[in-house]
Amino acid sequence: MSETMKAAIFVKPGEMTVREVPKARIEQVGDAVVRVVRACVCGSDLWYFRGLSAHPHNSQIGHEAIGVVDEVADAVTSVRPGDFVVLPFPYSCGTCPVCRAGFESVCPHGGYFGASQAEYVRVPEADGTVVKVPGSPEDYDDETLASLLTIADVMSTGYHAAVSAEVRPGDTAVVMGDGAVGLCGVLSARMLGAGRIIAMSRHEDRAALAREFGATDIVAERDQAAVDRVLSMTGGYGADAVLECVGSRQSFDTALGLIRRGGVIGRVGLPHDVEISAEGTFYGNIGIKGGPAPVRHYDLEAGLLDAVLERRIDPGRVFTGIYDLDQIQAAYEAMDRREVIKSLIRF
Amino acid sequence: MSETMKAAIFVKPGEMTVREVPKARIEQVGDAVVRVVRACVCGSDLWYFRGLSAHPHNSQIGHEAIGVVDEVADAVTSVRPGDFVVLPFPYSCGTCPVCRAGFESVCPHGGYFGASQAEYVRVPEADGTVVKVPGSPEDYDDETLASLLTIADVMSTGYHAAVSAEVRPGDTAVVMGDGAVGLCGVLSARMLGAGRIIAMSRHEDRAALAREFGATDIVAERDQAAVDRVLSMTGGYGADAVLECVGSRQSFDTALGLIRRGGVIGRVGLPHDVEISAEGTFYGNIGIKGGPAPVRHYDLEAGLLDAVLERRIDPGRVFTGIYDLDQIQAAYEAMDRREVIKSLIRF
Numbered sequence A, B: 001m002s003e004t005m006k007a008a009i010f011v012k013p014g015e016m017t018v019r020e021v022p023k024a025r026i027e028q029v030g031d032a033v034v035r036v037v038r039a040c041v042c043g044s045d046l047w048y049f050r051g052l053s054a055h056p057h058n059s060q061i062g063h064e065a066i067g068v069v070d071e072v073a074d075a076v077t078s079v080r081p082g083d084f085v086v087l088p089f090p091y092s093c094g095t096c097p098v099c100r101a102g103f104e105s106v107c108p109h110g111g112y113f114g115a116s117q118a119e120y121v122r123v124p125e126a127d128g129t130v131v132k133v134p135g136s137p138e139d140y141d142d143e144t145l146a147s148l149l150t151i152a153d154v155m156s157t158g159y160h161a162a163v164s165a166e167v168r169p170g171d172t173a174v175v176m177g178d179g180a181v182g183l184c185g186v187l188s189a190r191m192l193g194a195g196r197i198i199a200m201s202r203h204e205d206r207a208a209l210a211r212e213f214g215a216t217d218i219v220a221e222r223d224q225a226a227v228d229r230v231l232s233m234t235g236g237y238g239a240d241a242v243l244e245c246v247g248s249r250q251s252f253d254t255a256l257g258l259i260r261r262g263g264v265i266g267r268v269g270l271p272h273d274v275e276i277s278a279e280g281t282f283y284g285n286i287g288i289k290g291g292p293a294p295v296r297h298y299d300l301e302a303g304l305l306d307a308v309l310e311r312r313i314d315p316g317r318v319f320t321g322i323y324d325l326d327q328i329q330a331a332y333e334a335m336d337r338r339e340v341i342k343s344l345i346r347f
Helices: A045-049 A142-150 A154-164 A180-191 A204-213 A223-233 A249-258 A278-283 A295-301 A304-309 A325-336 B045-049 B142-150 B154-164 B180-191 B204-213 B223-233 B249-258 B278-283 B295-301 B304-309 B325-336
Strands: A004-012 A015-022 A032-040 A065-072 A084-087 A120-123 A131-133 A172-176 A196-200 A217-219 A239-244 A259-267 A287-290 A319-324 A342-346 B004-012 B015-022 B032-040 B065-072 B084-087 B120-123 B131-133 B172-176 B196-200 B217-219 B239-244 B259-267 B287-290 B319-324 B342-346
Touching: A004 A325, A015 A325, A032 A142, A045 A325, A065 A120, A065 A142, A131 A295, A131 A304, A142 A154, A142 A304, A154 A180, A154 A239, A154 A259, A154 A287, A154 A295, A154 A304, A172 A180, A172 A249, A180 A196, A180 A204, A180 A239, A196 A204, A196 A223, A204 A217, A217 A223, A223 A249, A239 A249, A249 A259, A295 A304, A319 A325, A325 A342, B004 B325, B015 B325, B032 B142, B045 B325, B065 B120, B065 B142, B131 B295, B131 B304, B142 B154, B142 B304, B154 B180, B154 B239, B154 B259, B154 B287, B154 B295, B154 B304, B172 B180, B172 B249, B180 B196, B180 B204, B180 B239, B196 B204, B196 B223, B204 B217, B217 B223, B223 B249, B239 B249, B249 B259, B295 B304, B319 B325, B325 B342
Parallel strands: A172 A196, A172 A239, A196 A217, A239 A259, A259 A287, A319 A342, B172 B196, B172 B239, B196 B217, B239 B259, B259 B287, B319 B342
Antiparallel strands: A004 A015, A032 A065, A032 A120, A032 A342, A065 A084, A084 A131, A287 B287, B004 B015, B032 B065, B032 B120, B032 B342, B065 B084, B084 B131
């Protein structure tokens, strides 16, 4: 009989459960298996949970985790059992021109995790994927573990929004979206030196955290009213940089309305019905950059891992709900109802 | 009776002529009037000439010129009569946040010249627009004057394509379009340190000049065949940077096909029926940047003026046909028939 493990299962929209499934195991020569210590629920998981996008019923789910290496295949050289690692949501070969250019998240030899809300997870291309953390999970407090978990996705994604939007010292940056990614976008804009950070939020808890992360202004308006508000705050010229952390057509159109001519919209929200006008962006010299965040690049090359370990940033504060795996339904529901900003799953 | 001057007139598609019109004059406090020494025909002028886009019949035309200041209005402080200047195709206030960010070409207080193929041209916002050249036109040979004329538009536009595409040292860059802008894009990619420059061309004269400007490879194929060719030249990964200097849907689609994931398409060709897939670009982390080139910024801040004056670059070689103003019909026809790469007009 094969070994089993507990895993979160997406039963159907609105319904999560936990089931015993075959334990994750080595399948390829570059694989590792990691025992999960912390996982979490992503805003993108809510698209399935809410029935707004298709996902196979009765399937495993999740793509953010930190944990301890349990087993490695023969070809893996960079980690060994017992090592503490962050698992970026994309896996990647780490050696091709796309990875070397710092875009591991779109490595043509890679892909995305989809079963990380579980006791164990299989890690393909382990050498090109994992981010090694010194010591073991027991060496860190809960706050640091939570922040390490954010550099598996949301913090790195917020950072990608800020880098893609080309935030420069002194800039006025607008952050669209007050979910965990948007809040990490605020923190990232601050790290890159933005002088004024306007966070779009109409939820008091999120606006408060945005302020602590560095937002200088909160705008609760939406659509044209939000555009008018930001234009009035910037002498009519618009914001130097926009971090689009939602992905809806409404949000993107608002971003186009409030970006300064010559500015860049950095987008990390998965696009849903977004339309990009080839003429409008051209005649305004508006740049559009972004996509899935190259997590590993930012964690290692841009120093997010060190920033967390040295407590210079504390992005783990986006986890305002903490659950055991058995409470997976509650973890999803609380995020769906906006009762928490982001749900952390303890193992 | 008011003074008159000779000016090129777009009569209707296929027909240019020269007529006596009222001499350009000061209209606003920030204006200058410049006596034109060299002007030229732009690839974008051919859209009207070929009847492919609308333009008022019997109207003046042209947006590229160098010349000598003839007259200045009271508020103008940076130049005086007798000064030698390059006239960037956009005029701009030079002081607003858009200009200060280096995007004078989309200054909300500015606009575009439209009557530069004439003996005199009115320059709005002169202090924020002109690029002063040391000495007078008589101090320079014809080759240098031709190169100075290119930094009114085509050379600066090719440079904007390269900067927008984020060409970095060692990159493989593809240049779409073998007109004067594309050729200047080749030169610009070389200036930015590209290691391999693939020029798309199927015209022997243009391919030869592309090689002299720094192209390491010429690709004559189009559409999917061009994509296949570039992918085979780059190990299947695509080019690090694409300079899109055409603006057609066909060219943009080809650019999307051959850009490496994580790469940026820098576009300067006026878009015609271009569609940008919000999903395709996102999931490939493909950046789209560009628009009308901030000529003045590149001439002064990026050093194109100095590069021309010190003969480090010789972009004036794109002018393979030289005409007097009275030969304006021939100047347009020769470009239309691709008998010349770009037509220069002497005064």
